[in-house]
Amino acid sequence: MNAPIPSASQAGIAETAAAIRAEANIGKLLQEAGKLQPHDLERVLKLQQDENLRFGEAAQRLGLVTEADIREALSQQFEYPYVPVGEPGFGLRLAAASAPYGKEAEALRSVRAELLLRWFKDGRKTLAVGSARADEGASLLAANLAVLFAQMGQRVLLIDADMRTARQQDIFTLDKGMGLSDILAGRVPSVQVRTVKPFQTLSILPAGSPPPNPAELLARPAFGALLAGLESSYDVILVDTTPSQIAADFQLVAARVGGMLIATRRNVGRLSPLVELKDKIVMTGAQIVGAVVLD
Template sequence: MAVFRESNAAPYLQPVPPVVGDAKVGGAAPHELSIGEIIRRERRLSQEQIEQILQYQREKGVRFGEAAVALGLASQQDVLFALSQQFNYFYAPDAKRGYSNELVAATQPFSHQAESFRAIRTQLMMRVFSQDDVRRAIAIVSPDSGDGKTFFAANLAVVLSQLGGRTLVVDADLRGPRLHELFGIESSSGLSGILSGRAETSVIKQVPDLPSLYVLPVGVTPPNPVELVERPAFALLMRELLSKFDHVVVDTPAAVYGADATVIAARCGAALVLARQGRSKVSRLQDLVATLNNSPAKLAGVILNEY
């Protein structure tokens, strides 16, 4: 990826618990544990295996992690994961965590794709989140379906959460929601219930293994998506969310389906346009950019999805 340039929602938002420094692993915060203890817990090493590692460590004069790798009792990925825990850099080290393979920033945090998302994060921190005192959410919009909005929104939310502040990714694609599938979370209630006044329980889900990241799924797919996001309740909800989270990322339907995306972007305050290499039509992309330029939303830029 390359950077180119009437119901009150508040009752449905439960207090957000402290994260990062307060995330506990067996009674201790991850950064308080030694590398060896983190590896032991992740690999479920026996006391006999621990003794083997310690003996090798003493004989060779190497670190615990190096000794464990040399003996085949841990991998380099295990050592990287243990280091990340000590530095409060949370990610999911393998697919068994239940995430989709599309969540490259969470499952492959040292890959080229994840580095691309971090570069985009840096641009957004300068262009959108740090320019003035106005709090903005950022809507991810694109001309057509299949451009990769959900993939992009989810991974952007992951890398924002890795900065340490509370990050929320909202599935506002009321026509074809997918965020809950990527994160492997339950989605029986969510945004549609809030906007229709039917939500009865807390609908914001904390993502396992990523303690700074939260998801607001769609819930039941409604028959009137554009009417729901045009109601005052959606603007009220966005203001409430911005008061509770450091960063809010919003997934949207493709612009080809209607006005949903531009309405959502206006309520968010900022928009990032996504196009797909070899697929997006220039005329539709130009029309979407022109529409956003004439809206209250701040246009953060255009991303070319090369994947």
């Protein structure tokens, strides 16, 4: 009769088996990506066994793959989407998309964590992002945060409510088409969002056709009804707004949403416009959720 295996030993066996499966998956992913050939696997496995290395470390030491190749394989294995450096598209504009392991992305994760603790709780789902000036990075901040929330597996919608100087369609390299303005003006029968690859849970609602009356459109009850309806389909909704020095549209958004995150840029933002922005947000009854100083 065989003796029972102690629970600690069982746990060790399970961990070892999981590690073996993980290493095998990385090898398979690298092979499918064309980074490794079948005969390379034998060399990697031999070095891995001889020197007790991880599969990726062994493959790198042999000069068969780069660190970027390993990171891309790991991102697939752990379902952590990002845009590898060098690939065409929007990734170069967004640290969270193209350099998720860098200092800037890590700092933005701290902002995400603060928002989860201070705002996206107790049923809140929607937050506005704004700035005093157009060159302070609010649109890029909103886009980066949208990517970061999507990397968590959250269903994210990024709305470009800046119908005067729309940025999100350029940041994500989207074709021009219908968007928020067209919905609020009743020009389209339903909401038309764009999905963003490789972020399967991230959608964008562009600003749409440039209207002559953005403030009036945002003041319509249809805007509030639209936000309320979208909250049933998304976990996080971020609303990019017009800078306060351009127009007062941001106040209409803040009043609807209830909270705003302020972006300012080091050596660009000035105290007086920021104080004025703060006062105008408070005047709407919305909360100032925080301020992010960008480099």
